[in-house]
Amino acid sequence: xxxxxxxxxxxxxxxxxxxxxxxxxxxxxxxxxxxxxxxxxxxxxxxxxxxxxxxxxxxxxxxxxxxxxxxxxxxxxxxxxxxxxxxxxxxxxxxxxxxxxxxxxxxxxxxxxxxxxxxxxxxxxxxxxxxxxxxxxxxxxxxxxxxxxxxxxxxxxxxxxxxxxxxxxxxxxxxxxxxxxxxxxxxxx
Amino acid sequence: xxxxxxxxxxxxxxxxxxxxxxxxxxxxxxxxxxxxxxxxxxxxxxxxxxxxxxxxxxxxxxxxxxxxxxxxxxxxxxxxxxxxxxxxxxxxxxxxxxxxxxxxxxxxxxxxxxxxxxxxxxxxxxxxxxxxxxxxxxxxxxxxxxxxxxxxxxxxxxxxxxxxxxxxxxxxxxxxxxxxxxxxxxxxx
Numbered sequence: 334x335x336x337x338x339x340x341x342x343x344x345x346x347x348x349x350x351x352x353x354x355x356x357x358x359x360x361x362x363x364x365x366x367x368x369x370x371x372x373x374x375x376x377x378x379x380x381x382x383x384x385x386x387x388x389x390x391x392x393x394x395x396x397x398x399x400x401x402x403x404x405x406x407x408x409x410x411x412x413x414x415x416x417x418x419x420x421x422x423x424x425x426x427x428x429x430x431x432x433x434x435x436x437x438x439x440x441x442x443x444x445x446x447x448x449x450x451x452x453x454x455x456x457x458x459x460x461x462x463x464x465x466x467x468x469x470x471x472x473x474x475x476x477x478x479x480x481x482x483x484x485x486x487x488x489x490x491x492x493x494x495x496x497x498x499x500x501x502x503x504x505x506x507x508x509x510x511x512x513x514x515x516x517x518x519x520x521x522x
Numbered sequence: 523x524x525x526x527x528x529x530x531x532x533x534x535x536x537x538x539x540x541x542x543x544x545x546x547x548x549x550x551x552x553x554x555x556x557x558x559x560x561x562x563x564x565x566x567x568x569x570x571x572x573x574x575x576x577x578x579x580x581x582x583x584x585x586x587x588x589x590x591x592x593x594x595x596x597x598x599x600x601x602x603x604x605x606x607x608x609x610x611x612x613x614x615x616x617x618x619x620x621x622x623x624x625x626x627x628x629x630x631x632x633x634x635x636x637x638x639x640x641x642x643x644x645x646x647x648x649x650x651x652x653x654x655x656x657x658x659x660x661x662x663x664x665x666x667x668x669x670x671x672x673x674x675x676x677x678x679x680x681x682x683x684x685x686x687x688x689x690x691x692x693x694x695x696x697x698x699x700x701x702x703x704x705x706x707x708x709x710x711x
Contacts, residue, residue: 440639448637450629452691459689488682488702496681499688500648502641513677 355381356388360402372399400449403442404457413465419473419480420520423490426469428510430462431494435504443499462491481519489517542590544570545577549591561588589638592631593646602654608662608669609709612679615654617699620683624693632688651680670708678706 359380363371374395378385392398413426433439446454466483473480481489490513494505514520548569552560563584567574581587602615622628635643655672662669670678679702683694703709 444636444639447633447688450633455689456691459685487685489678492681492685493677495685496648496676499636500644502645 352381352383352387352391356383356391356398357402357405360398374398394449396445396449397451400446400451400454403445404454406438406442407446407458407461409461409465413469415472418476418521419469419478420514420522422469422472423486423520424510424514426465427490427494427514428507430465430491431498431505431510434495435498440498459487463487466491478521479519481517485518489513541570541572541576541580545572545580545587546591546594549587563587583638585634585638586640588634589640589643592634593643595627595631596635596647596650598650598654601657604661607665607710608658608667609703609711611658611661612675612709613699613703615658616679616683616703617696619651619654619680620687620694620699623684624687629687648676652676655680667710668708670706674707678702 356377359377360372362380363377372395374385374388377398378388388398392401413422416422416425434443443458446458463483466486470480470483470486490510493513494510497503497505497509545566548566549561551569552566561584563574563577566587567577577587581590602611605611605614623632632647635647652672655675659669659672659675679699682702683699686692686694686698
């Protein structure tokens, strides 16, 4: 829902969606080949089989296009693991999330999105995170567990870890994560 | 202390410090003139009266130089106001801090630092914030007040607000800030 609201995106299968898919694929291929110098609108256009003006018209600048591609990469590819209780589910999910975005590609994704400052994409990062948290919450509620609000999870767990990731030299470790989970209200021990 | 530790920087008054001052000044002048196109190593070198190779040798890339200049801009220019109690001091300080970094120049500073991903500068952003928090804390402790740890203030107040600033479309308002201050442990009402 939130996802749809925050970035309607092109009609699936429509011409515009096909162009987007081809352009995103071209960017991913060039990035996979690791040749940064090839990451230009003209080179991407040739690879995608579209005109450079299509790219300028649709994305304006390279950072905006890269931000769009990176946000796609940030889309979670699976539901969080179900370990039978909210605390365990939340801990496992956040540990994996931090591990992913603290990796070199993960940091690059985050940085690319923040650099372009395309609000829609910045918001999308948080929306993906919220959707995962909501999955964990509804699962727990179905089990009859008491759970904190999604905002509380963002404020008390995700934000402090992402802040450390962005503004400190160390990556938050399991102890740090456990400390934040333990300090969170409304979680059954 | 932290400041010194995290970025020793050139000896004040030394040749290297004079070069840095001239280069930073040149960048600020060009930025003030608002001509982004002039923000290049060759143009900055001419303005600063140094050779471009000095810039390449010392800063490597333009984003790294811009990151250094922006971090200088982020250095607090005064101690937080003293309103006689920690809660009031903290609220006034964080409201002003969020107002500043949510402004267009403030967002640009933060983005420029995050884009360059020069760890030392990312850390420096948090160090400046920590130093302000420590000033508020020691003042309150001198008054005999009970105060949360600086890490608690970062985790429970700064991080959630900065996360919203970076990943949501709205800027956190006074109510939002007050809610986080109220929820913080170890603050006398």
